[in-house]
Amino acid sequence: MIEFNKTPYTGNEEQYVLEAMKNGRLSGDSQFTKLCHKWFNDQLGCQKALLTPSCTHALEMAAILIDTKPGDEIIMPSYTFVSTANAFLLRGAKIVFVDIRPDTMNIDESLIEAAITDQTKAIVPVHYAGVACEMDEILSIAKKYNLYVIEDAAQGVNSSYKGKALGTIGDIGAFSFHDTKNYTSGGEGGLLIVNNLEFSERAEIIREKGTNRSNFMRGVVDKYTWVDIGSSFLPSDLQAAYLWGQLEKFDDINADRLNTWNTYFESFAALQESGKLELPKIPKGCDHNAHMFYVKLVDEATRAKFIDHLKLSDVSAVFHYVPLHSSPNGIQASYFHGEDKYTTQESGRLVRLPIYFGMSEQEQNKVIRAVLEFFV
């Protein structure tokens, strides 16, 4: 069976995890966390990069940082993971969905402005499959209406938009290091990226249960005390140690995935030309990280047959994201602005093929053969 995903492992993670154990300090912000923070700060050139237990937690921190309150409206696509919406729902906000673009499955930037009201507080673009949203347009709308931009870059680690790393373009960005993403911190993990100086100090406080412990540790204040709301948004140093092994191979992992992605793309180009399926589109100016390889079948019924066929060929392929506005909790807790022209239709015909770091040529060929056979 060709698995849909395999946990990325490059070789040194084991040694670093053991080293963290031998250090005798496994709590948050110990040696490996510090290494990772410095690495991301240098790599991203952001105000502050803070490891979190998950991207979900980073998004929750973002919702707290922008002071999300009951009545606030947050604009995002419905075609996303639940955490994008939950983070703001937890603070009492109203979630306002707008439709996606069929080419990238990202929020349609041209529909955002019409969804803005006096209550709107933020726009949350989700960089689906590690392919950037149209950030210039989104930033200019945000500027015009004085809104925050929070990038859900869970899938966008090592992708860029016009040369800028995803996650560093909005006021705040969030990465995921979950097992299923390109880089992992041992199963679960995330990163909060602060780009707006306004949030720099408060981010540390919220992450440290609402205390000024970070400033105390640096000797900036002489008392360690409760100064704000917060929670425990620090991962264990074991997670950072695993991640450190992955950061050492940051570009190798990307190149390996892109190689598989490009092989798939070339192998299926003829199927696209003959109208049998559609392949992902990468707009100009977007460098992507091969987080995902999806194809779109002509309709949902064909997708079901396609998945069954792949299964019989020992290839696991999956689809995801029942659009949030049609999920049980979304029906009551959210609002779709405008017409759902593409969200439901396009998500119903999309299927993801196996792609992971270290996928062998033989494994790739097995997937390719199975896909081609379906259309014979």
Ligand SMILES: *Cc1c(COP(=O)(O)O)cnc(C)c1O
């Ligand atoms: C994976 C993912 C998340 C959640 O990441 P976790 O690290 O598992 O919390 C959020 N948003 C999107 C778009 C994702 O793909």
